[in-house]
Amino acid sequence: MIKLLAIDMDGTLLNEEKHIDTPQKEAVQKAIEAGIKVVLCTGRPLFGVLPVYGELELEKYNLDEYVILNNGCSLRKTTNWELLDNKEITREDVIYLDKLKKGYNLDLTVSNDDDYFVVGDKANKYTIEDGKLVYVDIKPISLEEATSGKHTFFKSMYLGEEEEIQRFKNDNENLLKDKYDAVLSQIHIFEMLPFGTNKAAALKELAEKLGIKREEIMTIGDGNNDVEMLEFAGTGIAMGNGTESAKKAANYVTDTNENHGVAKAIEKYILSKN
DSSP states (O other): OOOEEEEOIIIIISOTTSSOOHHHHHHHHHHHHTTOEEEEEOSSOHHHHHHHHGGGOGGGGOOOOEEEEGGGTEEEETTTTEEEEEOOBOHHHHHHHHHHTTTSOOEEEEEOSSOEEEESSOOOHHHHHHHHHTTOOOEEEOHHHHTSSSOOBSEEEEEOOHHHHHHHHHHHHHHHTTTEEEEEEETTEEEEEETTOSHHHHHHHHHHHHTOOGGGEEEEEOSGGGHHHHHHSSEEEEOTTOOHHHHHHSSEEOOOTTTTHHHHHHHHHTGGGO
């Protein structure tokens, strides 16, 4: 029996306009009414979640729900948005990652649940566009300030042209794998997470806190950054619009985000069995 449902946002719960369609919202609400603990599990920071979280209208249930943010780097309770846990990119990490991008036409960004910075004088078009998707202006930050100890960063990302991102990934993946959990979350974004950090690791910690077993967890996702949580869950559901890696990691494949794949998965694998 499913007791916890973890849902990715972009490409999964959200449509291509970055909103939640009514059938998706109603299905999530029905799952909660059936006693399922619902956890949004996203690469977005808090400021990228709040505007769309309100569309779910979950506050009327007055329940302790949770969100896993920044691809597993931070965990918050939704009743008061209290930060319960976080993993950090250190000062030494920022210095190393900045040095590593020399010779590549890429932005290096650092962020937490309050701010989204680009290390340098200005952001490229891919960083600016990513900022728009999560409802925040990108702030330039010098390497000196980024490593001053004034800020706590949860994750770091490289952003740029698809070909340049791929070149950087191919050149440096072996160097990075022992230091970070590196994931190509989008074709223009290569993310650096603290070592051992991903959605599955955060979900495992939360499930243990709640006394929920792995086989009682269902996850739904579409991207490469969802692979670990799809593999971890007792029931992993990939979206019809998902990457091949996501589909391979999942137990089942549902419809696309534009065709309410989350709602269909909830109905088939949760509501029809309760």
